[in-house]
Amino acid sequence: MDQNKKDRLEGAGWRVGTAEDFLELTREEAAFVELKLALAHFLRDVRVRQGWTQAQTAKRLGSSQSRFAKMEAADASVSLDLLVKSLLGLGATREQVGQVIARAA
Amino acid sequence: MDQNKKDRLEGAGWRVGTAEDFLELTREEAAFVELKLALAHFLRDVRVRQGWTQAQTAKRLGSSQSRFAKMEAADASVSLDLLVKSLLGLGATREQVGQVIARAA
DNA sequence: GTACTATATGTCCGATCCGACATAGTCGTC
DNA sequence: GACGACTATGTCGGATCGGACATATAGTAC
Numbered sequence: 001m002d003q004n005k006k007d008r009l010e011g012a013g014w015r016v017g018t019a020e021d022f023l024e025l026t027r028e029e030a031a032f033v034e035l036k037l038a039l040a041h042f043l044r045d046v047r048v049r050q051g052w053t054q055a056q057t058a059k060r061l062g063s064s065q066s067r068f069a070k071m072e073a074a075d076a077s078v079s080l081d082l083l084v085k086s087l088l089g090l091g092a093t094r095e096q097v098g099q100v101i102a103r104a105a
Numbered sequence: 106m107d108q109n110k111k112d113r114l115e116g117a118g119w120r121v122g123t124a125e126d127f128l129e130l131t132r133e134e135a136a137f138v139e140l141k142l143a144l145a146h147f148l149r150d151v152r153v154r155q156g157w158t159q160a161q162t163a164k165r166l167g168s169s170q171s172r173f174a175k176m177e178a179a180d181a182s183v184s185l186d187l188l189v190k191s192l193l194g195l196g197a198t199r200e201q202v203g204q205v206i207a208r209a210a
Numbered sequence: 211g212t213a214c215t216a217t218a219t220g221t222c223c224g225a226t227c228c229g230a231c232a233t234a235g236t237c238g239t240c
Numbered sequence: 241g242a243c244g245a246c247t248a249t250g251t252c253g254g255a256t257c258g259g260a261c262a263t264a265t266a267g268t269a270c
Contacts, residue, residue, distance in 0.1 A: 028193035035189070035199055053246060064229055067250055079227060079257095080185040084140065088133035094140055095207045102203025158216060169259050174218055184227095184257060 010035050033074070034102055038075035039083045042100045047072075070082050138179070140206055144188045145179035147205045151195050152177075166194050 053076045058068035063086075071078050072085060087097055152162045163173035168191075176183050176191060192202055 028190065031193050031199045032190055035202070053248080054248095058229095063214085064231085065247075066231080066249075067229060070228095073248075075249090077227065080189055082107045082228075084185055085133065085137055088136050094136045097140070098203045098205070098207025100203070101206055159218095160216080163259095167259085169261085170217080171219080171261080172259060175217095175258095178218075180219095182257065187258075 036074045036078075036080065036083065037101050038103070039080070039087065039097070040072050042096075043083065043087055043090075043094075044072045046087065046092060050090075055089070061086055129167060141179045141183075141185065141188065143205050143208070144165075144185070144192065144202070145177050145183075145202075147197075148192055148195075149177045151192065151197060162195070165193055 012094075013047075028070075032059060047054070053065075054068045054072070055065040061068070063100050067078070068086075074083075084097055088094070152159070155162075157165075159173045159177070160168075160170040163170050166173070172183075175193075176188060179188075189202055193199070
């Protein structure tokens with residue numbers, strides 16, 4: 001974000017900064033959501049790389065399209081358990097999951 | 106396990122093999138429990154390294170001694186979410202968590 | 211053996227999660 | 241612009257999780 005836009009927004013009563021600042025997350029809360037986001041993106045990658053739709057993939061996992069969409073969106077209603085189990089269920093390895101979490105992508 | 110013992114046990118009606126075979130876990134179920142175990146051990150390491158008791162550590166996290174004991178034991182009633190949040194809450198980094206999951210310890 | 215501290219196990223109930231369904235967007239193709 | 245396939249969002253009932261408490265077990269010092 002450039003400085004002009006920042007100034008304009010702040011002038012209009014917005015606080016501008018990182019998601020952490022904005023939502024006033026603690027360090028560990030921020031780390032946790034980033035971690036979930038990383039897994040969610042990886043989940044999408046895995047699916048898209050196979051050329052599957054959300055509905056197909058969900059069925060394969062015994063879930064529903066809507067929940068799978070929420071997984072990919074790292075929705076607040078999806079747990080780390082569900083994300084990790086889904087990744088493993090789609091063939092990802094423990095090593096891959098760990099690397100994604102550790103940032104290495 | 107040596108072959109003699111294996112034979113004796115199987116002769117007595119036991120199936121002998123890995124935990125995976127015994128409990129008939131699928132590959133991803135096995136990977137998931139191993140992953141939880143790794144985090145649970147790491148959690149204990151972190152606590153012990155600081156010289157804290159379970160009760161002290163639990164209080165610090167806003168939890169109870171009994172639940173913390175279950176975390177360290179990777180009890181079935183403990184989620185990945187709780188394990189990861191607890192580790193981050195004790196100061197572990199995302200990178201460390203990822204490495205533990207990826208096996209590198 | 212008792213007393214004390216630390217850890218483990220069992221249970222309860224309020225909170226959160228998950229599959230399912232409905233429905234609303236989005237993007238092509240005709 | 242209507243249709244179709246895909247994805248996103250809202251909600252609900254049943255299932256699972258989590259803090260708390262009680263209690264059991266393990267280890268140590270006296």
